[in-house]
Amino acid sequence: MSASATTPNELRAGALRRRWWRRHRDGFGSLAAAGPALLFLLVLYLIPMAMLLAQSFEGASLxxxxxxxxxxxxxxxxxxxxxxxxxxxxxxxxxxxxxxxxxxxxxxxxxxxxxxxxxxxxxxxxxxxxxxxxxxxxxxxxxxxxxxxxxxxxxxxxxxxxxxxxxxxxxxxxxxxxxxxxxxxxxxxxxxxxxxxxxxxxxxxxxxxxxxxxxxxxxxxxxxxxxxxxxxxxxxxxxxxxxxxxxxxxxxxxxxxxxxxxxxxxxxxxxxxxxxxxxxxxxxxxxxxxxxxxx
Amino acid sequence: MLKRVLAVLCAAGAMSGLASLPAQSQASAKPSQIVVNDSGGATQQANRKTFYNAFEKQTGVKIVNTSPVDLGKLKAMVASGNIEWAVTEIAGPDAVTAERMGLLEPLDHSVIDLSKFPEHLRNRKFVFPKSVYSTVIGYRSDTFKNGGPKSWADFFDVQKFPGPRTMQNSPIEQLEFALLADGVPMDKLYPLDVDRAFKKLDTIKKHVAVWWTTGAQSAQILIDKEAVIGTAWNGRYHSLIKEGAPIQIEWNQGAIKESAFGIPKGAKDAYWGQRVLAAMADAKLQGEYASIIGYPGVNLEATQHTDPKMVPFLPTNPENLSKQFWIDLNWWADNGQQVQERWARWMLER
CATH class of the missing domain: 1.10.3720.10 (MetI-like)
Known part of the structure; x- marks a missing residue:
């Protein structure tokens, strides 16, 4: 069996992948478009908030x-x-x-x-x-x-x-x-x-x-x-x-x-x-x- | 030919190197501008007209102003090492807290001349005593035509002086005022008897129409007749009296305290911060500042440079000073958190 040959299983997997991609393509597109805003929120909002919350824990006794x-x-x-x-x-x-x-x-x-x-x-x-x-x-x-x-x-x-x-x-x-x-x-x-x-x-x-x-x-x-x-x-x-x-x-x-x-x-x-x-x-x-x- | 060119180049290089050496060291130390943080508003304008302009003229360094005064921000700056301020104002007991937490650079007494300050302030290590202000009783002179309250006992006496009151929404000073009203002498206030103070405050609570939070609010409440007797910082009342408002100040038993400045620990422009404080220690500039706003500095020679018309309105005017008491900032730094919680709880009671 040569390396370039594809088995039916591989073909099916490829088709599945393509179908999965088609189904989720829009999702990824909007995720990429929302990227800058998400990054902004992460850096300027979520991380500082996590840091503030981290300060509120002092050992196990809280x-x-x-x-x-x-x-x-x-x-x-x-x-x-x-x-x-x-x-x-x-x-x-x-x-x-x-x-x-x-x-x-x-x-x-x-x-x-x-x-x-x-x-x-x-x-x-x-x-x-x-x-x-x-x-x-x-x-x-x-x-x-x-x-x-x-x-x-x-x-x-x-x-x-x-x-x-x-x-x-x-x-x-x-x-x-x-x-x-x-x-x-x-x-x-x-x-x-x-x-x-x-x-x-x-x-x-x-x-x-x-x-x-x-x-x-x-x-x-x-x-x-x-x-x-x-x-x-x-x-x-x-x-x-x-x-x-x-x-x-x-x-x-x-x-x-x-x-x-x-x-x-x-x-x-x-x-x-x-x-x-x-x-x-x-x-x-x-x-x-x-x-x-x-x- | 080549030799001559090289020689010229070398000479030029050496010369420019020599010439630029002192200039460069000065340039790296001397910023084009520094940030000075203060409480903004009218005090910032007065600071600008006196200390800031004088500093800029002396040094050629521009001052950029920010506000408000914020102890939390100071702590965050020092903790992160990203210090924006060369020097900052620090309010009341916060100065003690800042010093204790190691948030301040030591004062450089070779730059800042404190020799003309009152003796107990001359050796200050971290907190620069910039000026003093006082929380005093004020009342509407049209409501009390035959004389208003003359003491905290009068302030708390709603039979003798009927009408809504206003006080600051903070235990600091209100506890002192209550104890004075209850008969504790001014020199026996500290350590404060907190229980006794709250018991006395109970008697006036329902007559306090507004617990004020901002300086602007405190005096405006009397103008709007939301209250007819109140407390405010002396400068706030003075600026309204100057505009013709029917308000009278009672200096007796006023709470006097300093407003302080300090240099954040690790500030890259710390030296220039010291120079700003040096300008603020100057007698002539302090006199000009007090003439504008009614908050005197503590340089003992400043009064000579103050507008005589302003002197009766200064908390440090000997006639006023003897009637007032100094807030013990150390007591508040020790007990502030605990008493503040009790205050909040007391406020929630009906």
Missing amino acids: PHYQKALTDDLYLRVLFDTLLIAACVSLLCLVLAYPVAYALSILPSPWPAVGIAFILLPFWTSVLVRTYGWMVLLGRNGLINRMLSDLGVIETPLPLLNNMTGVLIGMTHVLLPYMVFPLYAVMRRMDPNLAQAARGLGASGWDVFRRIYLPLTLPGVLAGMTLVFVLSIGFFITPALLGGGKVHMMAVLIEQQVRMFLNWGFAGALSAVLLGATLLVYIVLRRLLRGNMQWS
Whole structure:
């Protein structure tokens, strides 16, 4: 048997290889295209994060994790952080859903105008917007002064330096992250679906509940995930609008990094926060997935 | 012919070599620019107009400014050996921490002249005492027309001086203020009785409308009437008073402390960092700096060079100085972490 001859087995293997390559060619192509971005994330994000987490382990006893997971101070702040993030996500959803819907059905050029109005504050510095809210929401702020001039209230409403102020400020900053995923999904919706449902006798509420809402759920999920994850890391807005009375994890982590140079404990707190975030994300995904199938 | 050419070449080479020797050693030591890190904002502008411009004129080296002040970044720079700063400002108790962790180069006393500084500061090894500032009581003079709070006891007395308060969101100084309000004399504060301080703080907690985090916020809160009595760094109040804001400063029992500068351990431009500090130690420049911003240096001759109109607003003005107490930064460096956690826990209680 000469070296160049091929056996049927080898032929079959070659065919299999070619078929495998054809099937996965696109995958490799997109992997190569995503290469620079992946490398960027690896070098500038994953490796530093791994290094920070590595610092949080000290031998086998894990004192940093023991403290982060048993000390009621950190557990309560973790719970508050997740709760605030959840509230902001829901507020964003309630406010963004009708806006995105309106944008998706308006005739040109109104969607573009609306998007410009959403993008303008989006491009403004968070710090500037936060100070702007301080001017509006204060005891002698524009809102309270207008309401008392109109005789609606006698004592100023407590809008600033508490949880209300933090929720308003954060919802405002994060709203675009909810509007855009919803708008993207709604614009692709086939309007005939709703018309067909109406034609078959469904009420407006039925159309919304059984057709529109399930079909826009991917946008809801994407938007809520974005807003939730971004909320968890919020720092300057709660510090300035909460009057020091609203506590979020990022502030405690920053203290450990900058004031006490206790990077091991900072790493442990970050890991706990990351773990909790992932857990919530997975549960949220499961819930919404289940919902979609049920619908 | 060839010989002559070679000779000329050699001579030229030797000459250029000789000529370039000192120039070259200077060039390798003398950078075209160095980075000085400070807290930015109004203090950076005042630094620029005085110390930085003088340094640039003296040395021909340009100063590039960065901010904010960040102890974590200093540690990261020293640990990685990639040190951007020739010299950096260091806030409050952080200076003690930085010195203890070995993050600073020793001060070169042959370059920096500390002979006109107060005696207890003349032998500083690592931390350069650049200027002093004080956390003082401020109140709205239109709310308290017949005189405002004169002490921390008054500050804590919500019957005598009703109205919302603002304090810094930090245990540092708030514990001292509470103890003073509870009757501890200024010279018996340290070591702090932490339990007693928190017990006293309990009495004022619900009257504190805002726990401020940034310097700009602290004074603005009084302008916006979110609070009518508060604490802030003296320069913050002064700049608003200068603009005509109805705010009065009470120096009594103010917390005075130094704002420090230091050279990161292993900084490649360390020598030029020493030269920047030398400019900051200069009496005339310190006087000009204080005239702009109200934060005096500690060179004892600086007052002669300070605008007389500014002197009443300086924490080091003898009349003000005698009423205040010095923060014990060592106590805070020893106990900061533990007390900070207790503070956070206390804040979470309703």
